Amino acid sequence: MAGRSSRRTQHVILANGREYDIPVDEDGYVPVSKLLERFESGEGVSDGKTFRDPVKDYDERADVVLPEKLTPRQAAIWWDRPAEYDIEGIDAPGRPKIRKGMKFYGTEAEATRMSVLVDGALNRKEREKLTKSGLSYTARPMHPGTAGWYDGEGVSLSREKGMEVPVVAHESAHAMRARDRSRDNRILLTEAEKIGVEESCTVAESQARSSTPAISGYYLSVPVFDEKTRRWRQPTEAEALRMAKEDHQIFTYGRGKGLKGEDALRSVEENWADSHIARLRYKSRRMAINVLADASPEIKAHANRALAKARGGEPKKRKASTKRSGSKNASTKSGKKAVLGWIRRK
Numbered sequence: 001m002a003g004r005s006s007r008r009t010q011h012v013i014l015a016n017g018r019e020y021d022i023p024v025d026e027d028g029y030v031p032v033s034k035l036l037e038r039f040e041s042g043e044g045v046s047d048g049k050t051f052r053d054p055v056k057d058y059d060e061r062a063d064v065v066l067p068e069k070l071t072p073r074q075a076a077i078w079w080d081r082p083a084e085y086d087i088e089g090i091d092a093p094g095r096p097k098i099r100k101g102m103k104f105y106g107t108e109a110e111a112t113r114m115s116v117l118v119d120g121a122l123n124r125k126e127r128e129k130l131t132k133s134g135l136s137y138t139a140r141p142m143h144p145g146t147a148g149w150y151d152g153e154g155v156s157l158s159r160e161k162g163m164e165v166p167v168v169a170h171e172s173a174h175a176m177r178a179r180d181r182s183r184d185n186r187i188l189l190t191e192a193e194k195i196g197v198e199e200s201c202t203v204a205e206s207q208a209r210s211s212t213p214a215i216s217g218y219y220l221s222v223p224v225f226d227e228k229t230r231r232w233r234q235p236t237e238a239e240a241l242r243m244a245k246e247d248h249q250i251f252t253y254g255r256g257k258g259l260k261g262e263d264a265l266r267s268v269e270e271n272w273a274d275s276h277i278a279r280l281r282y283k284s285r286r287m288a289i290n291v292l293a294d295a296s297p298e299i300k301a302h303a304n305r306a307l308a309k310a311r312g313g314e315p316k317k318r319k320a321s322t323k324r325s326g327s328k329n330a331s332t333k334s335g336k337k338a339v340l341g342w343i344r345r346k
């Protein structure tokens with residue numbers, strides 16, 4: 001207990017003359033959290049410069065890869081020049097850590113955490129299917145504004161912004177849309193050529209699977225109907241945030257509790273056309289719902305009703321937002337939240 005507050009350091013002098021006080025635990029090894037902190041800070045000499053980009057460092061493989069467990073003396077060369085050496089799980093993927101048969105890349109603690117998050121988003125059958133398909137999850141540094149991505153091979157999660165169920169659900173949904181052969185509804189299957197449709201349906205699935213709203217940056221590309229001009233326009237950040245929260249309610253049937261397996265898929269099938277995210281206009285001139293309507297008469301009929309409702313449903317909400325801008329507290333509060341929340345999920 002006492003050891004926690006009195007964390008020790010060990011003084012190390014390198015051959016090049018530089019000196020460091022490197023943290024050390026009671027077991028004689030450098031705490032992994034401290035190695036991560038050092039890595040993410042961007043400190044350490046690189047090409048004679050003192051600034052180092054953790055994302056670039058991660059993507060560039062060093063010849064020497066050190067293990068996660070290091071004594072201060074062993075860690076000192078990396079501590080001095082992190083770009084020239086890699087530590088497994090920290091600035092290089094290293095060997096996969098296996099949790100319930102699934103492959104995870106990152107530190108031991110991150111592997112365990114990602115495994116818990118996967119269980120938060122998927123049921124056992126879904127996890128087993130993805131494991132069989134060879135999907136892996138990687139915790140790594142990413143540029144600000146990116147929470148995660150699925151690149152066809154595996155899911156990558158930002159250490160800073162990706163370690164939460166809505167992000168894991170989103171990237172896992174991309175993977176399942178491409179890999180799960182038992183899916184047969186167009187809304188649930190990959191749309192590699194139509195990225196706007198793919199992201200729209202993937203956000204929908206992540207909303208259905210999460211017990212907290214998926215505050216995805218894609219809501220900034222969901223048009224709202226402007227009563228004054230009688231046209232669709234880009235939403236404000238407050239409107240985008242409200243749409244994200246309303247969609248979460250829609251996809252969880254008003255209960256706010258995340259669904260898994262068949263329940264999650266049925267919710268996407270039943271609710272997508274009526275959601276805000278169905279109107280996503282991303283890398284296309286057309287809304288996702290209008291693109292899919294062309295493919296299915298059933299969706300077309302639903303789309304016409306849903307869009308008419310979105311046009312008619314706006315005035316009341318606009319009134320409410322005008323009122324809100326008069327109340328200082330409410331508008332600054334929601335405005336701040338929105339700015340913090342907007343992250344792109346690829």
Ligand SMILES: [Zn+2]
Pocket residue numbers: 170174199202345346
């Ligand atoms: Zn995505």
